Amino acid sequence: MILNGKTVLVTGVGGGLGRECAAAALRDGANVVIAARTADSLEAIAAELDPTGERVASKVTDITDADSCTALVDLAKERFGTVDALVQVAAFENAWGGLYDLKFEDWRAAFETNVLGAINVIRPAATAMKESGGGAVVLIGSQSMFAPQMPQGGYAASKSALLSAMYYLCDELGPDNIRCNMVIPSWMWGPPVEMLMNWRAKNEEKTVEEALNDVVGTFPLRRMTEDGEVADVVAFFASDRAKAVTGQYLLVNSGEMFR
Numbered sequence: 001m002i003l004n005g006k007t008v009l010v011t012g013v014g015g016g017l018g019r020e021c022a023a024a025a026l027r028d029g030a031n032v033v034i035a036a037r038t039a040d041s042l043e044a045i046a047a048e049l050d051p052t053g054e055r056v057a058s059k060v061t062d063i064t065d066a067d068s069c070t071a072l073v074d075l076a077k078e079r080f081g082t083v084d085a086l087v088q089v090a091a092f093e094n095a096w097g098g099l100y101d102l103k104f105e106d107w108r109a110a111f112e113t114n115v116l117g118a119i120n121v122i123r124p125a126a127t128a129m130k131e132s133g134g135g136a137v138v139l140i141g142s143q144s145m146f147a148p149q150m151p152q153g154g155y156a157a158s159k160s161a162l163l164s165a166m167y168y169l170c171d172e173l174g175p176d177n178i179r180c181n182m183v184i185p186s187w188m189w190g191p192p193v194e195m196l197m198n199w200r201a202k203n204e205e206k207t208v209e210e211a212l213n214d215v216v217g218t219f220p221l222r223r224m225t226e227d228g229e230v231a232d233v234v235a236f237f238a239s240d241r242a243k244a245v246t247g248q249y250l251l252v253n254s255g256e257m258f259r
Contacts, residue, residue, distance in 0.1 A: 001028055002028050002235065002236070002239040002241050003028040003084075003235060003238060003239050004028070005029065006025075006031070007084050008025040008086075009033045009121075010025065010087045010089060011061065011090040012036060013058075013089070014041060015041075016188070017089055017188065017230060017231065020231035022045070022049060022056075024231040025087070026056065031056070031057075031080040033058070033079065033083075034059075035060070035061035037060060037062055042060060046058040059075050061090075063090050063121050064117045066123075069124055073125050076128070077128055081132075082129070082131070082132040085138065085239075086129075086136070086138065087138045087238060088118050088138065089140050091140065092158075093152070094106060094109075095107050095109070096150075096151055102153065106154055113158075114159060114161075115162050118165070122169065126178055130173075130176040130178065133177060135179075136179045136181070136239075138181055139162060139180070139183070141159050142155065142159045143251065144156035145160045145184070166180050182248075182249040182250075183234050183249070184249050184252065185225060185252050186256050188225055188227050193224070212224065225253055233250060237250075
């Protein structure tokens with residue numbers, strides 16, 4: 001129960017990593033405030049995570065709206081007293097295309113959400129942490145920052161910018177006992193990737209297992225990391241087990257080598 005008694009705020013809680021991060025925090029003893037843009041799915045996930053509603057609160061939040069982020073942190077303080085950790089999962093991923101076919105509006109949306117949106121939610125969360133003596137900010141990166149995997153340069157560039165911002169945040173917030181770290185997944189087995197593997201299997205006339213092996217067959221662990229395994233590392237960074245760790249990133253990728 002490494003998060004026992006803590007309050008953890010998780011953005012981007014849908015059917016994948018965000019939900020798993022909330023579930024991991026709850027399992028490890030935290031009170032959890034979950035946020036996303038879609039009310040119906042958010043309420044359903046909150047009820048699924050904690051039917052009693054005693055340890056989970058939810059609020060529809062758009063991280064590109066600073067007032068919306070402030071209201072989210074205010075809810076956490078009202079329900080549970082403070083914010084001890086922020087897990088920033090919410091992201092815009094659909095910045096596809098290369099130099100000649102990219103859409104500038106998609107690149108702008110990626111930076112607006114993945115960089116400026118992160119700052120919008122970190123600012124009030126860090127203020128709350130400072131008031132209570134410290135805390136942890138855990139950002140989610142992408143292995144695409146380091147090596148092209150799909151034609152998703154706008155998303156990768158925005159995550160690289162977020163990593164650079166993290167170093168400055170870690171230096172600025174350190175004196176307030178606020179740590180900033182990044183967890184960097186690559187392929188993750190969860191609803192989106194499962195859908196992709198099913199699509200590949202159908203279109204390439206192979207089994208799902210064969211389509212999956214095309215991706216993970218050369219990984220040292222010979223398997224794909226699961227959303228929940230990434231969430232386990234997030235929980236570690238959010239906990240006091242990592243109280244002397246800041247300004248770091250950790251790849252969680254089943255040993256995938258990139259060139």
